[in-house]
Amino acid sequence: MSVPTTEPGLRERKKAATRLALHEAALSLALEHGPDRITVEAIADAAGVSRRTFSNYFANKEEALFYGQHQRMRELAGMLRARPRDESPWAALTAAAEQFYSAQGDLDPEWTARTRLMRRHPSLAAAQMQTFAAMEREVAAEVAVRLGPAADPSGVRVNLIAATFLAALRVSLTAWLAHPADSTYWEVAAEALAEAGRGFA
Amino acid sequence: MSVPTTEPGLRERKKAATRLALHEAALSLALEHGPDRITVEAIADAAGVSRRTFSNYFANKEEALFYGQHQRMRELAGMLRARPRDESPWAALTAAAEQFYSAQGDLDPEWTARTRLMRRHPSLAAAQMQTFAAMEREVAAEVAVRLGPAADPSGVRVNLIAATFLAALRVSLTAWLAHPADSTYWEVAAEALAEAGRGFA
DNA sequence: GCCGAAGTTGCCATGTGCGCAAGTTTTCCC
């Protein structure tokens, strides 16, 4: 007797569990030993799978470490897509960000610690940036929708809006991580978005 | 009898030559065989040094490939530093960019081809981004100078300006590479800078 | 010219990415 909605199914659930286990193993090993002193083998071991299986899920350590960030980004992208179609691009972006960040009050301190760890390590900078780059593509696609069919999806305007939006979020996060006590992340980000978005509002 | 200026000296010149040889070997091999079908050994061979020596110059293939871009960025940074101290940050940024890009007329078609090759290849995206990230740090430092000692160099404003500036240049380049015939790169970039900079002008 | 510093090279250990070919488990359909 199955529920009518498309259930994940055992196979899918197992895959998700393995992926999550690998991600979390990677994170806790990185916290314990430092991100550049961990091996794929150690991560796979800690997650209870073979080294070869790790490669079936992630291309490398960095991808496993940033899986969480990647998921958060996709959540934000989802909220963006759910905004009313007739909202202007910048309005939709700010609204989605507010929904996403201010809702969850302040950021989880454990998450903050992990993020700060990642930021400190230059060997992870590349992976960090790739997360943002991937997100930029998704955001740009949504901006293109809102600018109507006349907008060239590879044109400057669409991508400039997406890039500026993400730059504001990224820079705010860096600054907030440096001085966490002063205010909530969203307060910092909102101001940055207002400033950066003056050309698009 | 030596000239009073600090001459490079044979040693330095040799190093520079080797570095350049490695860079160019990497580029032409990448053009010929595709960027992910080349090995460090092949590059070192083509440049006439040992595989081990390659590692003394670059940490990996990507670094060798992007050495050129990196140098161009440093040139732009130099022009930025040479702008008058009392120019506002955004004015200095746009002026430096104009000086840099519009001076050289249109971009060298060979350079364009190489850049397009790099862009097409997702395995190089990470390295690409790192070039920009490194530049962002340099630009931010210069912006901090112009905002005066009151500005927090890790604060939002400084880094937001730097990030927006580079985002505009990057997005313009991508768009221009997609539709090269329409106008010069600088025309595209100038418009993007004007739009993005409305919040900082 | 001679000596110390800087640069090059080979050797080697450790790690990574991925193709292949068994084994296993889950799904699907009768």
Add this chain to the structure above:
DNA sequence: GGGAAAACTTGCGCACATGGCAACTTCGGC
């Protein structure tokens, strides 16, 4: 509920990359 097909895991093995170490060579300064 049973059996074939599809999906997933795993061990093995190979090509390549990264970087330490210790000779060896070249350069710069005196």
